[in-house]
Amino acid sequence: MAKRNKSTKSMQAVNNESNSISKMKMLFYWFIIPFLFALALLLIYALIAKINVFEKAKELTNQGQEQVLTEDVKTNRLEEKVVSLQADIQQKEVQIDKLQTEIDNSSQSNEALLVEQQRLLDEIEALQNQRESTKRDYAEIVSTFEKMSAKTAAPVITNMSDAEALRILTSLKPDTVAKIYEKMTPEDAAKYTELMTKQ
Numbered sequence: 001m002a003k004r005n006k007s008t009k010s011m012q013a014v015n016n017e018s019n020s021i022s023k024m025k026m027l028f029y030w031f032i033i034p035f036l037f038a039l040a041l042l043l044i045y046a047l048i049a050k051i052n053v054f055e056k057a058k059e060l061t062n063q064g065q066e067q068v069l070t071e072d073v074k075t076n077r078l079e080e081k082v083v084s085l086q087a088d089i090q091q092k093e094v095q096i097d098k099l100q101t102e103i104d105n106s107s108q109s110n111e112a113l114l115v116e117q118q119r120l121l122d123e124i125e126a127l128q129n130q131r132e133s134t135k136r137d138y139a140e141i142v143s144t145f146e147k148m149s150a151k152t153a154a155p156v157i158t159n160m161s162d163a164e165a166l167r168i169l170t171s172l173k174p175d176t177v178a179k180i181y182e183k184m185t186p187e188d189a190a191k192y193t194e195l196m197t198k199q
Contacts (some may be wrong), residue, residue: 141170150179158188166195 046047046053145153157165157180169177169192182187 023125138171142168145172148177150176150183152185154180154188157192162191162195165192166199169196170199 043053079119104133114177148156157168169180172180181193184192
């Protein structure tokens with residue numbers, strides 16, 4: 001029986017070996033041979049159509065590499081653009097700061113000018129008030145001379161400066177001036193008449 005078991009085992013081993021060989025044959029016959037046959041047909045067609053399969057394979061691999069390179073270049077360009085835009089932003093911020101400083105300085109200058117303008121307006125108003133006061137005072141002086149007698153007014157006018165005397169004489173009514181001239185010496189009357197005609 002031991003011999004039988006041995007022979008049975010050896011037959012099973014041979015059967016297993018033949019089964020594995022037959023599976024290999026089936027794989028070879030059904031897949032590898034048709035694949036090689038189809039590959040041969042494609043190569044023959046490529047040869048007839050004058051297509052260089054190896055160059056096409058190189059082109060496809062080069063296109064893949066170019067796409068990778070193109071994506072790298074795009075990424076680099078985007079990074080450069082981002083850096084450029086950040087530099088532009090910083091430059092614009094510097095310009096904004098500069099303009100803000102100019103605006104602040106201009107505002108301070110405008111405030112100083114407004115203060116100076118107000119001071120000048122106050123000064124003008126004070127001068128106008130003074131002028132009005134002077135005009136009133138002068139009008140009162142002229143009125144006083146109008147009311148004075150010619151005998152009293154003539155010596156006062158002759159003792160004044162020529163400019164003041166001339167100013168008062170030109171402001172008086174012609175009748176009053178004539179009466180004052182009558183009470184002056186002929187030389188003084190001639191002098192003031194001549195000054196009045198030159199004016």
